[in-house]
Amino acid sequence: MKVICDRSALVESLNLVGGVIISRTPKPVLTCVKVTAEGDVLTLAGTDMEVAVRLTTPRVEVTESGEMLIPSDKLQQIVRESVDPTLTIAADGEAAHITGQDSKFKIYGYGVDDFPPIPEFDGSADFEISAEELHRLIAMTIFATARENSRYAINGVLMERDKNKLSVVATDGHRLALAKGHCNSQNDTPQSAIVPTKALNLLLRLFDDAEQTVSVKIQDGQILFATEQAVLSSNLVEGNFPPYADVIPKDGDKKATIATDVLVSAVRRAALLTNEESKGVRLAFDEGGLTLSSRAPEMGEAEIKVEIDEYNGDPVEIGFNPAYMLDALKVADESQVHLDMKAGNKPGVLRTGPQFLYVIMPVNLQ
Structure with missing residues (x-):
């Protein structure tokens, strides 16, 4: 050679x-x-x-x-x-x-x-998707996967395809990210696969041309992603992914609409006075707006008042881990976010349009 x-x-x-x-x-x-x-x-x-x-x-x-x-x-x-x-x-x-x-x-x-054999992408694809759309779906969910969790199935990202609709889901037990998108498929049989985080991180680097079309095939416990220049293959994660639809609250009667950049700034500032012992930020909603507060023993406390675009419902106070909130806000691709809540001890649901949903468990701020 x-x-x-x-x-x-x-x-x-x-x-x-x-x-x-x-x-x-x-x-x-x-x-x-x-x-x-x-x-x-x-x-x-x-x-x-x-x-x-x-x-x-x-x-x-x-x-x-x-x-x-x-x-x-x-x-x-x-x-x-x-x-x-x-x-x-x-x-x-x-x-x-x-x-x-x-x-x-x-x-x-x-x-x-x-050298061990590397799987070949043979035959027709189960579905095709633009690299830009695939990147969006992965980036909006991969951060919520579990790290070193004994429940091995949630160390990966769930991909579910039903005809031309593709849903991507990740959870670590404290939060859940769900992104929805579109693909092209001639296969009407629904498919699902749990893909390891390592494979998806590689995929984000490998298929970096937004104009590329990525062909996807699921076979024999493996998933293959291919373009004309590259093929990425990965074993699938074994086990059953949690029934995620069951944990998405549907009864949140307190609804807030906030400018994404305004909320990012407020959460970042409130998070400055948190530590390992008190890593929650309190969000108090009422018709007058939103007040974020935090305190850390022997450090001090913070209070930030924010105008919100709209609020419907009774006043509510709820605590969230600011890092978990910022993870979702970083990938929010809309100028506004919607937050649905039921009570201070119930999960909140953050949405940006119909294609992204994020469930976040509250933290106890007592």
């Missing part, structure tokens, strides 16, 4: 594939990137046995076809530190020779036969 690569394009491709490769493992081949040169295409692939990425690298000249395994960390370091506009990569048995204008490197790799 011998190939001449544009160095900047190769750096970008290696960074993307490197996101799935693990540095410490009993299986040395899993620390490697698989490099395949065929025709006029250079393909890079990596896997950690749970998630796999395969993508083609632009601006290459293949002078000799072949494939090899190269340790990912050293290859990335050499390519990143090089000052040459192009680099030549050639195989000599299991060793890779990387040559620039004034430098030569030799890296010992492994036999390609030891």
Whole structure:
């Protein structure tokens, strides 16, 4: 194998594939990137046995076809530190020779036969979706997934498709984010899958062109996302996702409409005087507006008064974790947010239009 690569394009491709490769493992081949040169295409692939990425690298000249395994960390370091506009990569048995204008490197790799197979995107897609829409749905939910929770199913994000409607849901038991969107599908059979957070974080980096169309296929306990340039495959999270529709309150009779930027600013300021012992912000709603207050022992207290666009219902006081509120407000894509509440000890529901809903549990401020 011998190939001449544009160095900047190769750096970008290696960074993307490197996101799935693990540095410490009993299986040395899993620390490697698989490099395949065929025709006029250079393909890079990596896997950690749970998630796999395969993508083609632009601006290459293949002078000799072949494939090899190269340790990912050293290859990335050499390519990143090089000052040459192009680099030549050639195989000599299991060793890779990387040559620039004034430098030569030799890296010992492994036999390609030891590399685990990476799933192929065969056949037609279950549905297609624009990269822009997919990014929106993931960004509006992924922050609410559980971290290191014993309930393994909520460590991932639930994707549910019904005809051309796609719902994406995440929860950690303290809050729940639900985003709705549209896809194109010829398959009328409803589908659902719990996708690991790691795979979706990689997806956000891999498919960064809003104009791309992403094909999606669910098969044999795996989900595959593909464009013309790249394929991301991932094992699905096992287990049952909580029945999320049951925990979305539908009886909130106290309704507030607030400018998104106004609420973000007020919550940020009130959060300045909270700590680990008192990490809640009190929100007091009435016809006169909204008052946010917080206090932390031995630190002090804060009070911020905010005008709101509209409020219907009796006065209510409720405490929320400000970090949880800001997580949702950061991804709100509307100028106004709507907050529905029932009582100070009941969950609140934050909405931005019909496509985003966020349930947040109250905190005890006593």
